[in-house]
Amino acid sequence: MSPYIDYICPMVYPSHYGPGYFGLAVPDAHPGKTVEYAMIDSIKRNATLENPAIIRPWLQSFTASWVAGSISYGPAEVRTQIETALKLGIDEYLIWNANNRYMPASYLSREEYENLDEKFLHSREETGKDVLGRTPRQAVEIFLEALNSRNWREAFALQITDHEMDHRDYPEWKNQWETKPVFYEIEPVPETSGLSGSPVFVNLEVHLASRGNEFKLVKERWEVRQENQIWGVKPSSAFVELLTCNQQNNEENPPDLSYQP
Numbered sequence: 001m002s003p004y005i006d007y008i009c010p011m012v013y014p015s016h017y018g019p020g021y022f023g024l025a026v027p028d029a030h031p032g033k034t035v036e037y038a039m040i041d042s043i044k045r046n047a048t049l050e051n052p053a054i055i056r057p058w059l060q061s062f063t064a065s066w067v068a069g070s071i072s073y074g075p076a077e078v079r080t081q082i083e084t085a086l087k088l089g090i091d092e093y094l095i096w097n098a099n100n101r102y103m104p105a106s107y108l109s110r111e112e113y114e115n116l117d118e119k120f121l122h123s124r125e126e127t128g129k130d131v132l133g134r135t136p137r138q139a140v141e142i143f144l145e146a147l148n149s150r151n152w153r154e155a156f157a158l159q160i161t162d163h164e165m166d167h168r169d170y171p172e173w174k175n176q177w178e179t180k181p182v183f184y185e186i187e188p189v190p191e192t193s194g195l196s197g198s199p200v201f202v203n204l205e206v207h208l209a210s211r212g213n214e215f216k217l218v219k220e221r222w223e224v225r226q227e228n229q230i231w232g233v234k235p236s237s238a239f240v241e242l243l244t245c246n247q248q249n250n251e252e253n254p255p256d257l258s259y260q261p
Contacts, residue, residue, distance in 0.1 A: 002053040003052060004053075005053045007054050007092075008054070008055060009055075010055070010057050010058070012058065014027045014035065014060055014081075015062075017034055022034060022037040022038075026069035028071065029070065031073070031081050032083075036088070039055070039085055042057070043055070043088060044230070045157070047228045048156055048167065052228055055092075057094070058094045059082065059093050060073060060077075060078070060096065062097045062099075078107075079105075079107070081093075083116065089229050131229045136202055136231050137189040137202060139230075139231035140222065140233055142154065143155060143233045144181045144184050147243070148181050150180070152174040155174075159232065159233055159234075160227060160233060160234040177243055178210050178244060179209060179215065179242060179243055180210075181206050181208050182214065183206070184204055184206040184207070185204060186204040187202070189202055199224065200223075200225070201221055202221070203221050204222065217239055220235075222235050222236060
């Protein structure tokens, strides 16, 4: 729905997640962590879209006494959810209490909001991190690890496809992967790279393997740029070709001169 509407409002009340969700025995007992994981999922889904909706989550302002292991929700628990979302760049929210009883101490004043928002923004800009706390180098590492483990959802959230593939096309494309990255070495990237969201070029060497054979791409140069507030990775055409071509085709038609069987 996100590309077709102005706002999308996921209902991420911690009490609505079952035991073990996000690796938490009782998500309701961890309001900050539960909202963090849920918002990260939302941000990743939006990252792949050309014109995504603004994320405005529903947050919990009630005690779910019927949930085993639940905790009492007071102003601190509500504010934790709000501040967690804000740290991830989400500065809008809706609050729910079935009895329509709300606690004023839960909410940030205008001054508190501006100071906290500025603090989070300054911290990201100072280190070149995106709203998920990733540097350009880390984005490349996570992308390669996702390809290695065949985690197409994680890879899709990170790969810049210039919107030529959507959530239906990408898993179909994933079925064409013939190799996977088994080794990579990334040249140092200055911590301040990507200030103000400017593109970064990451130099690396990466090896891909298939059926016991290993192929090397040396002197690779990948573009990394922010799309929808997170760093996205645009691998080289040689890498994409080697990822999706079988061994025989690669031996007959190497992607480029950096290809070394």
